[in-house]
Amino acid sequence: MLLAALLPTRCAGCGAPGPSPCARCARLVARAPDGPVPPGLAACRSLVAYDGLGRALVTALKYRRDRAALGWTASGMAALLAPPPGTVVTWAPTTAARRRRRGFDQAELLARAVARRWRLPCRPLLDRRSGPPQTGRPLAERRTGPRFVARPGARRLAGGRPVVLVDDVVTTGSTLAAAARALAVAGPATVVGLTAARTPPPATSPRSVSARLREVEDSSQVTAGSGR
Numbered sequence: 001m002l003l004a005a006l007l008p009t010r011c012a013g014c015g016a017p018g019p020s021p022c023a024r025c026a027r028l029v030a031r032a033p034d035g036p037v038p039p040g041l042a043a044c045r046s047l048v049a050y051d052g053l054g055r056a057l058v059t060a061l062k063y064r065r066d067r068a069a070l071g072w073t074a075s076g077m078a079a080l081l082a083p084p085p086g087t088v089v090t091w092a093p094t095t096a097a098r099r100r101r102r103g104f105d106q107a108e109l110l111a112r113a114v115a116r117r118w119r120l121p122c123r124p125l126l127d128r129r130s131g132p133p134q135t136g137r138p139l140a141e142r143r144t145g146p147r148f149v150a151r152p153g154a155r156r157l158a159g160g161r162p163v164v165l166v167d168d169v170v171t172t173g174s175t176l177a178a179a180a181r182a183l184a185v186a187g188p189a190t191v192v193g194l195t196a197a198r199t200p201p202p203a204t205s206p207r208s209v210s211a212r213l214r215e216v217e218d219s220s221q222v223t224a225g226s227g228r
Contacts, residue, residue, distance in 0.1 A: 009068035012060035013053040020068035021057060029053045032198040038173030040180030041165070044193035045080040047073065049200045050169050058168055058197045062106045073196050074113030081164065081194060088158050088188075089115040090125040092148070092167040092179040097130065110196055111166035125154040125163070126182055146175055148182035155186045163188040171199040 010017055013025035021029065030053070032046035048054030057073065060066035083089075091111035099105045108124075115122035129147035165179055176193045183191055 012056045012066060012069050019072070020060070020066070021053065021072060025053050026072070029057070030200075032195075033200045035170070035198055036173065038170070038177040038180065038193060040177050040184065040191060041193045042190040044170065044173070044176065044195070045077075046170060046195045046198035047076045047080065048197050050171075050197035051200055054197050061109070061196075062168055063102075065103065067109065070109060070113055074110060074117060077110065077166075077194055077196060078114045078117040081192065083118060083120060083164055083192075084162055087118075087120050087162040087164055088125070089118070089120055089122040089164045089166065090158070090183075091122075092165060092175050093124070093126055093128045095128050095130050107167050110168060114164075114166060114194065123157045125151055125158055125186060126179055127151055146178055148179050150182050150185045154183070157186070158183065159187040160189055163191045165191055165193050167193070167195045169197045169199060170195045 009020055011020045011022040011025055013021050013028070016022045030049040030051065032049050032054075035044075035046075037044045048057065050058060057069045060069060061073070089111050091105070091107040093099070093107060094102075094105050112122045126148045129149065163183060165176060165183065167176060167179075170176060170193065176195075180191050180193075
């Protein structure tokens with residue numbers, strides 16, 4: 001209660017004071033579309049579509065250090081999988097330079113929050129080499145993916161065990177595929193991808209935040225009018 005009073009939060013979708021997302025925006029968030037499983041993964045699950053409200057929630061965490069939606073997002077991600085005992089949770093890290101600039105790694109925040117909900121260990125198994133961010137790059141360049149290497153001790157921590165690999169967004173799948181290749185040297189039993197969001201194909205992109213909010217408001221007015 002005291003923390004909430006000192007650090008008030010706002011919904012990343014509509015800006016209303018209170019939890020993020022607010023109850024109305026939570027009902028409107030488009031679920032992640034189906035998509036191909038990146039190479040090297042046994043499966044890949046995502047929570048929301050990276051567009052409209054879903055994009056607002058993820059970018060608030062990634063770029064504005066807004067952790068208000070972290071709990072809601074992590075709980076939703078955790079509900080997508082039922083990892084077996086012995087599973088290790090890890091993440092596809094950002095570069096050291098971007099982590100210093102932002103002050104945190106958004107994929108690590110998600111991975112640790114998801115692992116707490118599962119009561120499973122979360123371990124840093126990968127390092128990311130310096131290079132341009134995936135965001136904003138042309139599709140052909142994104143497919144080459146970033147460069148990861150397994151950290152010393154990764155085989156001891158993950159060898160023969162299932163691994164859940166967490167990231168914030170999957171678009172082409174190249175980041176998760178590159179991370180899975182690097183993890184392979186540690187000898188995990190399986191690697192499953194888990195992300196907060198998946199970028200939808202342009203033809204199936206959800207409506208804008210404002211359009212979806214107007215739709216709910218119009219529906220509420222019709223319902224109220226029918227009762228008179």
